[in-house]
Amino acid sequence: MAATLIDGKALAAKLKQNVLEEARALPRKPGLAVILVGDDPASRVYVTSKRKDCEECGFHSEEYALPAGTTQKQLLDLVAELNGRKDIDGILVQLPLPKGLDEREVLLAIDPAKDVDCFHPYNVGQLTIGTPVFQPCTPGGVMEMLREYDIDPAGKRCVVLGRSNIVGKPMALLLLHANGTVVMCHSKTPDMKELAASADILVSAVGKTGLVTADMVKEGAVVIDVAMNRNNAGKLCGDVCFEEAAAKASYITPVPGGVGPMTRAMLMKNTLTAAKLHVLYL
Numbered sequence: 001m002a003a004t005l006i007d008g009k010a011l012a013a014k015l016k017q018n019v020l021e022e023a024r025a026l027p028r029k030p031g032l033a034v035i036l037v038g039d040d041p042a043s044r045v046y047v048t049s050k051r052k053d054c055e056e057c058g059f060h061s062e063e064y065a066l067p068a069g070t071t072q073k074q075l076l077d078l079v080a081e082l083n084g085r086k087d088i089d090g091i092l093v094q095l096p097l098p099k100g101l102d103e104r105e106v107l108l109a110i111d112p113a114k115d116v117d118c119f120h121p122y123n124v125g126q127l128t129i130g131t132p133v134f135q136p137c138t139p140g141g142v143m144e145m146l147r148e149y150d151i152d153p154a155g156k157r158c159v160v161l162g163r164s165n166i167v168g169k170p171m172a173l174l175l176l177h178a179n180g181t182v183v184m185c186h187s188k189t190p191d192m193k194e195l196a197a198s199a200d201i202l203v204s205a206v207g208k209t210g211l212v213t214a215d216m217v218k219e220g221a222v223v224i225d226v227a228m229n230r231n232n233a234g235k236l237c238g239d240v241c242f243e244e245a246a247a248k249a250s251y252i253t254p255v256p257g258g259v260g261p262m263t264r265a266m267l268m269k270n271t272l273t274a275a276k277l278h279v280l281y282l
């Protein structure tokens with residue numbers, strides 16, 4: 001079977017266009033503040049693309065590039081200041097933080113109503129019980145892709161590879177809420193290959209180039225590759241051996257151009273949601 005390519009880039013553009021139109025109807029521009037500590041080059045690239053997304057969606061955006069030596073107190077003070085700003089709807093602290101900074105304490109300090117990453121335990125709790133205000137960006141983007149291509153997880157076996165707080169865990173929850181039968185695999189799962197090969201919908205979020213080989217893909221499966229790795233030649237790639245998986249899958253996401261742009265579009269959607277709530281209630 002030749003798989004249909006799930007075009008994340010095109011869908012993200014469509015989502016951002018909708019966000020722009022809704023943002024224009026608000027009495028003021030939605031505002032997003034992005035905090036980057038240190039000089040991790042990959043994080044720098046992400047932050048730059050977030051600024052571009054904000055421009056495309058008609059948002060106000062502010063970027064705080066802090067030196068690697070920033071103290072916990074300085075970072076918490078900045079978060080507190082942004083929490084108090086009426087023109088800032090979303091606060092995103094780019095992860096990972098440099099060593100020595102306490103990520104957990106920083107995420108807890110963000111006002112849950114401005115937590116557009118959906119990382120605060122309050123929002124994670126809301127997500128867990130099925131009443132989320134914000135969608136976790138990457139898993140939420142995957143769900144949008146499935147919807148766009150009329151792929152309904154209900155009654156399907158969904159296998160998620162990876163159990164991170166950012167992707168694996170919230171991905172499993174969203175698939176579960178969509179009535180999928182969810183199996184989570186991780187580094188201590190002995191029979192990951194067999195479980196993956198049983199999936200109707202396979203989501204890989206491990207970060208290991210070449211992890212998902214053809215024997216792990218059931219004929220007709222939907223294959224979603226969340227990873228952003230660099231191969232030996234420095235080229236961007238996912239976890240999935242694309243060509244061989246595409247030969248068996250019914251649908252597959254490319255890397256780049258798959259989940260990545262959707263994550264960014266979902267951040268814009270969450271910032272719009274936050275702005276709508278703030279305009280109504282503040």
Ligand code: GUN
Pocket residue numbers: 092093094095096117137138166
């Ligand atoms: N680092 C990698 N992915 C993410 C993300 O979605 N949000 C934040 N804040 N940092 C990240």
